[in-house]
Amino acid sequence: EVQLLESGGGLVQPGGSLRLSCAASGFTSNNYAMSWVRQPPGKGLQWVSAISGSGGSTYYADSVKGRFTISRDNSKNTLYLQMNSLRPDDTAIYYCAKGTVTAAGTGYFDSWGQGTLVTVSS
Amino acid sequence: DIQMTQSPSSLSASGGDRVTITCRASQGIDNFLAWYQQKPGKAPNLLLYETSRLESGVPSRFRGSGSGTDYTLTISSLQPEDFATYYCQQYYTTPRTFGQGTKVEIK
Numbered sequence: 017e018v019q020l021l022e023s024g025g026g027l028v029q030p031g032g033s034l035r036l037s038c039a040a041s042g043f044t045s046n047n048y049a050m051s052w053v054r055q056p057p058g059k060g061l062q063w064v065s066a067i068s069g070s071g072g073s074t075y076y077a078d079s080v081k082g083r084f085t086i087s088r089d090n091s092k093n094t095l096y097l098q099m100n101s102l103r104p105d106d107t108a109i110y111y112c113a114k115g116t117v118t119a120a121g122t123g124y125f126d127s128w129g130q131g132t133l134v135t136v137s138s
Numbered sequence: 139d140i141q142m143t144q145s146p147s148s149l150s151a152s153g154g155d156r157v158t159i160t161c162r163a164s165q166g167i168d169n170f171l172a173w174y175q176q177k178p179g180k181a182p183n184l185l186l187y188e189t190s191r192l193e194s195g196v197p198s199r200f201r202g203s204g205s206g207t208d209y210t211l212t213i214s215s216l217q218p219e220d221f222a223t224y225y226c227q228q229y230y231t232t233p234r235t236f237g238q239g240t241k242v243e244i245k
Contacts, residue, residue: 131181
């Protein structure tokens with residue numbers, strides 16, 4: 017059974033940084049791309065970033081490009097999202113989501129974590 | 139970016155009703171469309187992919203159809219556990235984009 021468990025969320029001031037983690041189990045990590053998808057309170061889903069199974073390819077939404085960095089450590093079955101220069105509009109529940117192919121540039125999401133809340137506020 | 143427009147944004151229905159949700163892409167997405175169900179306080183759950191392929195474990199009352207830019211999710215007979223918000227998502231290209239959601243409420 018696939019399990020994804022996010023951690024690292026919390027309250028941070030504007031301009032601050034936070035690193036999210038997603039511990040994965042139940043599948044061979046390097047066979048699948050992973051993504052981060054966020055959901056602002058009371059709003060819809062927004063894809064944030066994706067990384068290929070090997071970690072060699074990454075993609076970002078324009079709204080986070082240059083501020084967020086996605087990475088993975090397949091030896092630890094863990095996905096990361098380093099978030100810098102945080103803004104109030106980054107406030108959201110952040111989900112990690114498993115892709116269905118190795119490549120990061122396409123695919124839907126067949127498993128999701130429970131999410132971790134990031135609040136950016138002074 | 140490909141824009142995904144869902145309609146309606148919300149609807150009220152009764153148990154046993156047939157419900158249809160539509161999703162329109164701003165350009166053709168070649169059937170690379172998925173549907174998710176999200177209940178309050180929970181993560182989204184994959185229902186269908188590639189327009190009409192049912193994810194394992196999803197009841198057959200959920201059906202997807204469409205082509206080109208226009209796609210549809212149909213729930214043939216609404217059950218109590220189906221009251222939720224539904225999202226479409228295109229994966230034809232990156233950035234992957236979602237519709238704004240359709241909330242299915244109890245009438």
